[in-house]
Amino acid sequence: MNKKIDFVIPWVDSRDIKWQEDKAKYSPNKSGDGNENRFRDFDNLQYWFRGVEQFAPWVNQIHFITYGHLPSWLNIDHPKLNIVYHEDFIPKEYLPTFSSHVIEINLHRINNLSEQFVYFNDDIFITKKVKKEDFFKKGLPRDLAALNISTKRESINSHAVTNVMYVINKHFDKRQSIKENFFKWYNPINGKYLIRTILLAPWDFFPGIQITHLTNAYLKSTFEEVWAKEEEELYRTCSHKFRDKSDLMQNIFKFWQIASGNFKPRSKIGKYFDVGVSPDKVYNAIEKQTYKIICINDNEVMNDKFDEIKEGLIGSFQKILPEKSKFEL
Secondary structure: OOOOEEEEEEEOOOOOHHHHHHHHHOOOOOOEEOOHHHOOOOOOHHHHHHHHHHHOOOOOOEEEEEOOOOOOOEOOOOOOEEEEEHHHHOOHHHOOOOOHHHHHHOHHHOOOOOOEEEEOOOOEEEOOOOOHHHOEEOOEEEEOOOEOOOOOOOOHHHHHHHHHHHHHHHHOOHHHHHHHOHHHHOOHHHOOHHHHHHHOOOOOOOOOEOOOOOOEEEEHHHHHHHHHHOHHHHHHHHOOOOEEOOOOOOHHHHHHHHHOOOOEEOOOOEEEEEOOOOHHHHHHHHHOOOOOEEEEEOOHHHHHHHHHHHHHHHHHHHHHOOOOOOOEO
């Protein structure tokens, strides 16, 4: 059966005055994350929509999550576009929120979201033709099962990943999980990640699971299952206006699918870039369409050259996606 697959993408316009006022009102405490690079915009969102139209025309619906503002060029009447405001799906007692963690762990509450959906951040772009089978196979999400080591570094996300691994180990026995899904973990398709899985095999628990920093394919029912079992901890995350070291994050659903064996193996589908470190490599990857999907990560390294890199990215995207999509006015 050819099931529907939705895309979900959140977006924020940090130049919006109302958003700025609200953010200032709920300024983070010392454990929160309100860094500028979490919110600033490269002004390249139109290329995300052009990429979807050009390279993934089979998508059923796009759920565009926004704080309240919309791009001036967006065609809100496009039949595949569903505008989703935070108040449409996040419990009202936790609003307003400026935390991506809160947004992401509540995705299953979006009205008319399909059982199978692909989650994008707004820095993840399709730059080459993709098929439904790149994300789902026989009704199951496709993913990479590989062990890794989760350590508590200083970043908010590193702490959140460690918190997620605690929950995963509480609900799953590592040895049993891998034994029951042996050929999903020990599969040649996993490439270099297979080596790390072998080296970490002696551990009695999941030390960590590999994160690829690209799209994530999810089943809505996975969110519902995890919420049913970890409601208290998930609501605690919802109570934080900004990302916090005590949070759980969306990878709890990704890792849950992997630990339960509720997925099909897939090799890495794209490439993650720190654009501030190597902008030329990013421009080249876009223009040559080297990967199906790329993540263009913004970080503090590029603060003094943000405008320069923004123009470079727009120039590269324009070379492969020069025509307006029907998602644009």
